[in-house]
Amino acid sequence: MTLLAVERIKFFSTRSPWWCMALALALVVGFGALMAGTSNDIDSVNVPSTQFGFTFGMAVILVLAALAITTEYRFNTIKTTFQAVPNRTSALLAKTTLVxxxxxVLGELAAFGAWGMAKLLRPGADLAINSAADWRNVAGTGLVTGLAAVVAIAVGTLIRHTAGAVxxxxxxxxxxxxxxxxxxxAGPKIYQWMPFNVANRFLTGNPDLSPELAGGGPSMSTSTLDPWWALAYFAAFAIVMLTIAVSVAKRRDA
Known part of the structure; x- marks a missing residue:
């Protein structure tokens, strides 16, 4: 808990995380409102369409997570961190957990914010979250963004430079x-197993969800995995990346 508290203080004491969080929220909620408010056909306003800004928000979240570790290398505060906590694994895991x-949470707020804005602007549209696919499409966003942040922390730890990692x-x-x-x-077959494509399978994959209905949200995935197995695959990828990053960080100079 002490390490988490320290990481929390470091994370929220600089401006860049606040700006990134505000931008991610604005993009996801703003595009959700834009899609709902400008649509001429009320039938095209549905739960997946409210998540049109997911890709843009994800990009900002990746930047946010990468900055959390690369700025420590940039300003050499990582040396102080490792001196205070000689167990580098614990220090990096605490930072990763916090981010x-x-x-x-940011992903959840953005997703439900976009859905709420669409419901406010188009009260007559079919925006009820009443199926497993709808819940994954909205509530599942937080799981995907959290795991994506783990990947970004791993990449930032390996590269150490903000521009390169981003x-x-x-x-x-x-x-x-x-x-x-x-x-x-071989390209399409390889693409089926690419991690972010598989992550989209968790958000959009459902036999009853047509490409037309999902066209406004995250990209339809070509993965053949069951949605929850797709999430497990993406989680495993994030854990492997973090394991590699921690192993490398323990062996080289800070």
């Missing part, structure tokens, strides 16, 4: 996975 919890995270999550599909023959 994952914060981004998980570039890798954004390029990979927004472009690289999709470009893999261009590989002849």
């Amino acid at each position: 994952a919890l914060v981004t998980g 570039s890798v995270l954004l390029a990979y999550s927004l472009m690289v996975e999709k470009l893999i599909q261009l590989i002849p023959t």
Whole structure:
């Protein structure tokens, strides 16, 4: 608990996390309101469409999580942290836990905020959350953003430089996975197992959810996993990345 308290103080004592959290909320809620308010067809305003801003919010959350660790390397405060806590594993796990919890809550607030704004603007639309798919699409966002933050912490620990870590995270999550599909023959099969594609399977995967209904929210996934197995796969990927990052951090100079 002491380490978590220390990480909480460090995290909230700088401006960048606050700006990132505000931006993530504004993007997700704002795009949800925009989609609902500007739609000419009330039938197109549904639960998945309220999550149109998910991809933009996820990008900001990845940046937020990466900054939580790379700024320590940038300003050399990581040395002080490791001197105060010689067990580097404990220090890094405390930071990861704190950031994952914060981004998980942030994801929930953004998702339900977007849904609430859409319901406020279009009270006549079918926005009832009355199926497992609807609950995963909205409430499941916090689980995905929390795990994505763990991945970002791992990448930031490995690269240590803010620009490099942010570039890798954004390029990979927004472009690289999709470009893999261009590989002849094997590309689409490989893409089925790419982590962020699989994470989208948890949010949007349902036999009854057509691409038309899901078109406004997170990208439809090509993964063949059951939604909850997809979440487990993404969690395993995050844990493996964090394990590698902690192992590397323990062996090299701060």
